[in-house]
Amino acid sequence: MSKSKKSFVKPLIIIIVLAGAAFGGWKYYSKKKEAAAAPVYREEQVTRGTLDRTVLATGEVLPQNRLEIKPPIAGRVEQVLVDEGDKVRKGQIIGWMSSTERAALLDSARAKGADELKRWEEMYRPTPILAPIEGTVILRSVEPGQTFTNTEAVVVLSDRLTVKAKVDETDLAQIKIGQRATIVLDAYATEPVEGKVDKLAFEAVTTSNVTTYTTDVVPIKTPDFMRSGMTANVTFFAESRENVILISTEAIRSENGQTFVLLKSLDPKVPPAQRPIKIGLTDGKRTEITEGLKEGETVLISDVSLDSGNKSANPFMPGGGRRPSGSGSGSGNRGR
Helix, strand or coil, X not given: CCHHHHHHHHHHHHHHHHHHHHHHHHXXXXXXXXXXXXXXXXXXXXXXXXXEEEEEEEEEEEECCEEEECCCCCEEEEEECCCCCCEECCCCEEEEEEEHHHHHHHHHXXXXXXXXXXXXXXXXXXXXXXXXXXXXXXXXXXXXXXXXXXXXXXXXXXXXXXXXXXXXXXXXXXXXXXXXXXXXXXXXXXXXXXXXXXXXXXXXXXXXXXXXXXXXXXXXXXXXXXXXXXXXXXXXXXXXXXXXXXXXXXXXXXXXXXXXXXXXXXXXXXXXXXXXXEEEEECCCEEEEXXXXXXXXXXXXXXXXXXXXXXXXXXXXXXXXXXXXXCCCXXXXXXX
């Protein structure tokens, strides 16, 4: 082969190889793009159950009525008959005290001997300290022999412990007197305490531009481990539906004012069918279906991580649009 032919063939081979590589790359990325654009679904079965719409709030365990027992006069404590945690009844003697004058007389008599001390103790009786209410001793601040003034509390009583929960003003309309609530203490997270709403504040508290209302939640039965000052999380049960049809909220789609779900087609080549539905109550994760689905049916949920091209908005997901009008009677607000 002549040099002129060789110089022509070599560039031609290079061009053919490059063209083949470019074509192969184009086919590869075309198929990859097509596969990425294809929606990917996972299946979920329609179930029946109970749905609760809740409101969440944080709070602190505090005495509902905190009573500081302060003696009317200054003096010295002779005896303390209760300890912290003890239950006392109204009118019970919880200690004995001496006025400043009696304490001085007894000290003087003690220096003269036992007989002189006994004579003055019988003649000048100590003053009892009484519990003015029925409750629990939550603080004992004195010991026998300790002196005090009439401005110091010797014992602090609480009639019962309650949780002062801070409810956001946007959720206040969902809270009612007597409403069921669950208390979970940070220190005992695995031991929830059942309670009920006892009182709603009439005056708001604004902190960092957030307006809240203090709501008293009283335990149905106060556990022994509950202490004043503990941090608590309170779940208020605003509304409940029993024996209703339920699906995951993320399975619900909305387009052009219509709410629907996707059902799997028998033919794999046929895209999923749309089924119009009506929705009711939601807790954010699950939603009640009032019309359009039966228990045991299977719906499709778009895998958002793989199906980025999905244009059907979920009305309950962030950025997914709003609840279509006329699609159900229940509220879609989720408890905080």
